[in-house]
Amino acid sequence: MTVEDDERIRTAVKLALEAEGWQVEEAAGGEEALESFEQRPSDVVLIDIMLPDIDGFEVCRAIRRNSDVPIVMVTARDDTHDVVAGLEAGADDYLTKPFAPKELSARIRALLRRVRPTEPGSAHLRFGDLEIIPDEGVVRRSGVEVHLTKTEFRLLVELASSPGRVFSREVLLERVWGYDYFGDGRLVDVHVRRLRTKVEHDAANPRHVVTVRGLGYKLQT
């Protein structure tokens, strides 16, 4: 589903995405998008930040309350504030206008990718009170299931694939989001922040998802 108030952009993007083989639902505003999503949930939602009724961040938060569907934010400005606010509202990725629909298509494919099949024996990972079952998409903290979005889950599993190893932001961008070297490190930072609020007891003093200054992140027990 693409949520965009500019009819020409909406139509052109729909045409281009359809040329790439996707089926596209349209919504001209936030209310319409939420209604339509409730009736027929899409696999991916594309939201423009500037909407006439409810702004894109709010739409994003509303969808996030009930769904872990991948969300791509579209901004007309690449200023940090918009990007970070969008990601914190729950978006999985963002694009800046004008983007090539081919690029969008690649982003969507990356977001819909399944978690890489894990090696045998690693079906059940434990990090202290944290328990990850990659094949079932389940994470438990002290025995209680934690709800993660698909992207957060992929990020956690990626970090868990080599416990204690430091993953640079570039590596995580490539493995989780499918970006090349030039992806935006803020994606990783904000997602790590989101992940911590869910899997850590104290997100301000993380025990599991740890920052290694100047290098990246690692997962430890």
Next chain:
Amino acid sequence: MSFAFGAAVLSLLLAGVTYGFTRQNLLKQREAAAVSQSYTNAKILQSQLSQTDISTQQLLQDLTSLETPTGSRPVLRATDKNGTAQWAQVSTQFGEDAIPAAVRREVTAGRAAKMRYRLGGETELVIGLPLPSVKASYFEIVSLDEVQSTLDSLATVLLGAAAVSVLAGTALGAWLSRRILRPFTEVGLASEAIAGGHFSTRLDADDDPDLGVLVTSFNHMASALESRIDRDARFASDVSHELRSPLMTLAASMEVLESRRDDLPEGPLRSALDLMSADLQRFSQLVEDLLEISRYDAGAVRLELDEVRLPELVIQAVSSYSSTEVPVELDAELAGVVVRADKRRLVRVIANLLDNAAKYGGGATRVALRRVDDRVQIIVEDNGPGVPADERDLVFDRFSRGSGAGRRSAGSEGVGLGLALVAEHVALQGGRAWVEDRPDGESGARFVVELPVATP
């Protein structure tokens, strides 16, 4: 300091004038008193002399009976029957010899005289009055030393007062100047802060009504500046939004067309599509570059500073943005070198340099990264005609393509913003960019970007 000096001059002047006046007045009064006393005494003597015969004893008796409230010492010269001058004096010290000759002469000649003079280290006033009816002369010698000592203590007091007022003046001056200059110091600091990009800097309100005006107008200026910068930044961002929307439609539509490009027959339709596609890309890039530049002009650039491993970034950027294979040479000392930089902008810098080499230098031939002391240099060389010495600064100007603009080959569509952005990006990250000749003597340009190494 000037305050102290002013206070010193003023108080010394006042002290001097006061001293002068007082001295004059005191002396005058003293003299007037002495003179009138002398006249009185002279009259008494005259009447006594006219009645009695003159003998030295008698004279002396008469003299001692005189009243001398002013502390004067009377001296009498009388002529006896034989015409011999007789001197009588009360004090042995002040006699005939103590009276200056000039005064004696005057009085003997029948004229009253008065003279101030120094005797034995003290100031004396002598008043001489002729008593012609009894052929005598009467003198009084009055000591002015008493006045002098009064004056001396006055001078001491005045000097003391002057010293106190100099000290007070200095202290007051220091306090006042600090108080008066404080607002200016604050204005200076605030101006520096504003010039440094902290546009919301304001001065605190001041109680002093005189300074209040300065504070108000300064804050007013700062607000005007801030709102103007905000407006410019908002304009850049609004323009960005307005231009990007139609570009978005164009880009998406173009992709639909391009996906069917092969359905089009060879010929004008396909060529037109290719032209449109190429120029749409160029247009998008131009809009992006203009927006980036306008962000600089509006002071709205926010760097996303990160610790960047430069060798990795350069290798990645070269492999992504160069259409040809370009060798990348890395200095051995560079292992683990980290710069604090905005990754996106740094990649843009390298991409623009490669792009520039492709457009005007026939493609980059070598990219090198080396360390020079606490700086790193990114070097991009090409095989082109190079940049003439007098154009080396100009190439970094906006919309400048040097004299090489005419030499542009078909398909090399520069708009002249690429190098300007290189210069801006690099300067904002504390580095600099320049162009020079290739050191190996071959023809071609060598662009150098120098950045400081982050301190670990």
